[in-house]
Amino acid sequence: MEISYKELDEISKIIYRTSGLYLQKRDKDKLLKYIEKKLAEGRFRSLEHFKKELEHSKSVLYEVFDVLTINETFFFRHKSHFNILEKEILPKLFKEKQSVKLWSAACSTGEEPYSMAITALEVMEKLKIKKTVRVIANDISQKVLKVAQEGVYGSYAIRFVPPDILKKYFIKQPDGKYKISPKVKSMVRFMHLSLTDEAGMKRIGNDIDVVFCRNVLIYFDIESRKKALSLIHYNMNKGAYLFLGPAESARGLIKGLKIVLFPGAIVYCKE
Numbered sequence: 001m002e003i004s005y006k007e008l009d010e011i012s013k014i015i016y017r018t019s020g021l022y023l024q025k026r027d028k029d030k031l032l033k034y035i036e037k038k039l040a041e042g043r044f045r046s047l048e049h050f051k052k053e054l055e056h057s058k059s060v061l062y063e064v065f066d067v068l069t070i071n072e073t074f075f076f077r078h079k080s081h082f083n084i085l086e087k088e089i090l091p092k093l094f095k096e097k098q099s100v101k102l103w104s105a106a107c108s109t110g111e112e113p114y115s116m117a118i119t120a121l122e123v124m125e126k127l128k129i130k131k132t133v134r135v136i137a138n139d140i141s142q143k144v145l146k147v148a149q150e151g152v153y154g155s156y157a158i159r160f161v162p163p164d165i166l167k168k169y170f171i172k173q174p175d176g177k178y179k180i181s182p183k184v185k186s187m188v189r190f191m192h193l194s195l196t197d198e199a200g201m202k203r204i205g206n207d208i209d210v211v212f213c214r215n216v217l218i219y220f221d222i223e224s225r226k227k228a229l230s231l232i233h234y235n236m237n238k239g240a241y242l243f244l245g246p247a248e249s250a251r252g253l254i255k256g257l258k259i260v261l262f263p264g265a266i267v268y269c270k271e
Ligand SMILES: C[S@@+](CC[C@H](N)C(=O)[O-])C[C@H]1O[C@@H](n2cnc3c(N)ncnc32)[C@H](O)[C@@H]1O
Pocket: 019, 020, 021, 069, 070, 071, 072, 073, 074, 077, 105, 106, 107, 108, 109, 112, 138, 139, 140, 141, 144, 193, 194, 195, 196, 213, 214, 215, 216, 219, 245
């Protein structure tokens, strides 16, 4: 069965409307392969049937998100960000507050929020203090969230984890993989949520002190970037920090964020 570009565009629009994901040529190719495979398997009777299901059945939409999203991540990715969190931001926050809330927005398979939790535990140990630290983590893909909940990682994910941290916060499994310790895991709460879902984003709570929203806005068009950034901004406390990926910027997209220069990174702070 031939699927025309016009039809593919229509389907892309449905996905864009619900996720903010702006499909490039390579994504459309991926989508085309997925639809062709599902039609061949008899999962959908026709293209019309697929489109109807996509609009009305969450499970089909979620399956498409799983196919289209790029989930590359690893522990302590962009090390300079974790250095800033450890040396500059958390000590300051711990001085000011008893309870601190961090957010990994678009957390993929969990390495980012777990790295944030480990960093907080290390800072508390170093300063000999006890604070309540909660890490909220969300993603649009159910597939990655399942991996994140399991918290078991192979050599690629942990390749930049220092040996002492690996020993302290991971449990080596019989198959050589590493499972995140229950202590770290208990600090993180995962949520299945799109960054462009206005009602859903309110569930994060508007008391966030630090947000990592890295390497996801690059997949959005300008309008979705603006929308996601304004929903993130709404959830941030005054003075809270926002980290974006090195190829991303909030400049010109949203008001109410000022740039703070830290060693090795630009960070945004809510005015
Ligand atoms: C490249 S990963 C980045 C993971 C992590 N933040 C990092 O920098 O290592 C991008 C993630 O964004 C997620 N994503 C894409 N669109 C999203 C949306 N609208 N809402 C929430 N997550 C989304 C994808 O499922 C994927 O897991």
